[in-house]
Amino acid sequence: MKNQLLIVLLVLVSSISYGRELLPDYMLESSEKDESLQRNEAVFKFLFNGILDGNKERTIKFSMDGKNYKEKMVKNTYVEIQARPGKHIFQFFYDSRHYEISTDSILIKPQYKDVYSIHFQNSEYPVMVEKPVIYLYPEKPTEVEVKMNIKGENAFMYPAYADSWKFTAQPNGDLVFGDKTYNYLFWESTRQARNVSNESQAGFVVESMNVVSFLEEKLTEAGLSSTEQADFITYWGPRLQVNDLSFIHFEFNERCDQYAELNITPKPDNIYRIYMSWESIDTPFSCEPQTIVPMNRKGFTVVEWGGQELTNHSL
Amino acid sequence: MKNRFFAIIFVLVSSLSFGQVTPYIQAIPLSDTSVRDKSLSKKEAVFKFIFENINDANTNREIHYSIDDQAAIVKMEENSFIELTTTPGEHRFQFYYSEDYFEINTGSLSIKAQHRDQYTINFREAIMTIQPAKPVIYLYPKTEIDVKVQLDIKGTSTFMYPTYSDSWKFTAFPNGDLHFGERHYNYLFWESEQQIRNPLHEKQSGFIVHREEAVNFLEGKLSEAGLSSKEQADFITYWGPQLQKSEYNFVRFEFNEECNQYAEMSITPQPDNIYRVYMIWHPVDEKYKVFEQKITPAVREGFTVIEWGGYEIEISVTEQIKSL
Numbered sequence: 253m254k255n256q257l258l259i260v261l262l263v264l265v266s267s268i269s270y271g272r273e274l275l276p277d278y279m280l281e282s283s284e285k286d287e288s289l290q291r292n293e294a295v296f297k298f299l300f301n302g303i304l305d306g307n308k309e310r311t312i313k314f315s316m317d318g319k320n321y322k323e324k325m326v327k328n329t330y331v332e333i334q335a336r337p338g339k340h341i342f343q344f345f346y347d348s349r350h351y352e353i354s355t356d357s358i359l360i361k362p363q364y365k366d367v368y369s370i371h372f373q374n375s376e377y378p379v380m381v382e383k384p385v386i387y388l389y390p391e392k393p394t395e396v397e398v399k400m401n402i403k404g405e406n407a408f409m410y411p412a413y414a415d416s417w418k419f420t421a422q423p424n425g426d427l428v429f430g431d432k433t434y435n436y437l438f439w440e441s442t443r444q445a446r447n448v449s450n451e452s453q454a455g456f457v458v459e460s461m462n463v464v465s466f467l468e469e470k471l472t473e474a475g476l477s478s479t480e481q482a483d484f485i486t487y488w489g490p491r492l493q494v495n496d497l498s499f500i501h502f503e504f505n506e507r508c509d510q511y512a513e514l515n516i517t518p519k520p521d522n523i524y525r526i527y528m529s530w531e532s533i534d535t536p537f538s539c540e541p542q543t544i545v546p547m548n549r550k551g552f553t554v555v556e557w558g559g560q561e562l563t564n565h566s567l
Numbered sequence: 568m569k570n571r572f573f574a575i576i577f578v579l580v581s582s583l584s585f586g587q588v589t590p591y592i593q594a595i596p597l598s599d600t601s602v603r604d605k606s607l608s609k610k611e612a613v614f615k616f617i618f619e620n621i622n623d624a625n626t627n628r629e630i631h632y633s634i635d636d637q638a639a640i641v642k643m644e645e646n647s648f649i650e651l652t653t654t655p656g657e658h659r660f661q662f663y664y665s666e667d668y669f670e671i672n673t674g675s676l677s678i679k680a681q682h683r684d685q686y687t688i689n690f691r692e693a694i695m696t697i698q699p700a701k702p703v704i705y706l707y708p709k710t711e712i713d714v715k716v717q718l719d720i721k722g723t724s725t726f727m728y729p730t731y732s733d734s735w736k737f738t739a740f741p742n743g744d745l746h747f748g749e750r751h752y753n754y755l756f757w758e759s760e761q762q763i764r765n766p767l768h769e770k771q772s773g774f775i776v777h778r779e780e781a782v783n784f785l786e787g788k789l790s791e792a793g794l795s796s797k798e799q800a801d802f803i804t805y806w807g808p809q810l811q812k813s814e815y816n817f818v819r820f821e822f823n824e825e826c827n828q829y830a831e832m833s834i835t836p837q838p839d840n841i842y843r844v845y846m847i848w849h850p851v852d853e854k855y856k857v858f859e860q861k862i863t864p865a866v867r868e869g870f871t872v873i874e875w876g877g878y879e880i881e882i883s884v885t886e887q888i889k890s891l
Contacts, residue, residue: 385804408807412782432796438800464728464730478751478752479751485728486701489726490758
């Protein structure tokens with residue numbers, strides 16, 4: 253204290269949850285009698301909130317009592333549906349970027365107009381694609397250019413990347429940038445990802461105490477060298493180990509183009525990419541074990557690994 | 568009623584004095600008692616502050632305080648309280664006992680004429696949980712040699728790689744390869760969790776680093792320290808993205824023996840040179856002046872061992888409140 257010159261606010265724990273907000277999916281806003289309706293008529297008005305797009309001509313897909321309909325929104329925000337008085341069940345689907353909403357059985361009285369607000373929630377959320385590192389092993393010293401087309405934002409790349417990385421790659425994996433030598437190229441970025449239900453995917457449920465042996469086994473199966481494995485395990489191991497249980501799913505090769513496309517000149521004989529998506533889970537579930545695609549390390553070989561933590565979105 | 572004696576609002580912030588940052592607690596306490604005292608003049612009012620939760624054997628405690636930004640040091644009466652005579656109206660106070668306790672800011676306190684208001688100031692020990700992250704150890708012997716590395720980690724070990732049992736035993740090569748039987752590594756890795764006192768003290772030097780300068784800054788300082796480009800890449804790809812998360816960070820390094828507070832290393836055979844560099848950092852809201860820290864360089868002669876690590880200083884608000 254003494255001379256208090258400035259006060260600096262520490263931004264402490266800004267833990268933003270990207271999970272679904274705790275808003276009700278739908279809510280009755282008003283219920284009014286409308287004498288202009290017949291005694292065997294009633295009207296639902298559904299107001300749609302939370303749709304995040306610039307679409308000026310939104311169409312809503314919905315089902316009433318199991319029958320499917322498609323309707324253009326009035327004023328781009330609502331639809332009115334005539335129904336018989338009584339109980340009805342609705343489902344609303346806007347697009348794959350928003351969660352589908354199902355109502356319980358809702359009751360409407362004759363000659364009534366009930367207004368419901370429907371709160372759509374975005375099913376995409378920012379996911380950090382973490383620490384992809386790229387190793388290159390040419391057969392002889394080779395001038396290489398690596399161009400990345402990263403499908404995300406706020407990329408961190410190392411060494412400095414300007415349009416491309418240009419360097420001399422050595423057979424032992426050394427990447428020589430002038431007077432500096434590296435073992436790998438590094439990039440990281442944040443992208444919007446679709447919420448995927450992992451339960452439907454093949455993968456592995458791994459206990460905290462087995463994390464290291466699990467990773468060593470799978471990465472050996474994949475064909476990563478022990479030094480590559482160490483980079484992977486010292487990065488992800490501590491993160492996975494704090495979870496009692498994790499669900500782990502790998503993606504290989506072309507599947508990794510969704511994170512970034514690699515463009516390497518001269519063309520390597522073999523490019524192998526392996527990404528690990530994982531999430532902390534509370535209870536084990538049975539899933540089909542995933543088959544590990546092994547790499548081919550013949551000729552000029554490029555190996556990349558990365559991964560992402562998925563936050564659990566199911567409420 | 569118990570809560571009445573405690574502060575009601577805690578905002579954990581950092582305060583800057585002479586260019587260094589120490590965390591403090593901002594509290595708006597409720598007065599314990601407020602009584603009229605007709606012996607005071609109409610232009611007078613008296614604050615009595617009772618200091619609690621100071622745990623030391625000092626029988627001559629002094630308190631640093633400021634009232635409306637006027638600073639002073641006084642001896643505590645009965646080693647536990649002070650009385651300050653002031654004017655009626657609003658006043659702000661700050662209390663600082665020692666670097667072992669968080670500073671306390673009261674916010675604005677209102678007092679009526681001819682009144683004696685008593686407040687209890689609860690000091691909080693400046694102890695925090697840190698996670699020395701990703702210390703990695705490189706070894707470069709002059710010739711192929713069998714090495715044993717033992718770590719005496721001062722906290723709780725949370726992750727070590729490769730597998731550590733009592734020690735790491737391996738064959739080290741001059742190019743830095745560490746052979747554990749069939750498996751080869753570039754480094755040894757460990758991570759832990761430990762409780763320490765606030766490591767940021769007064770008049771500490773360091774650096775204020777802007778997000779966009781983070782990589783250049785690290786390359787500059789680590790080159791000065793003597794880390795190789797590969798070692799720098801391991802460091803920068805780990806810390807760089809983290810330093811870029813906030814606009815400004817305060818960064819300070821610790822070298823060699825200073826790092827024994829996290830773990831002591833015992834290496835057989837004894838290396839000619841062991842160099843350790845840890846980076847301690849936390850986000851700050853804006854740039855301010857700090858004395859630039861001098862970088863201790865590595866001596867890379869003979870059998871050389873290099874270790875780097877670091878941690879972010881994070882003080883959890885909930886933890887602070889919980890322990891009050």
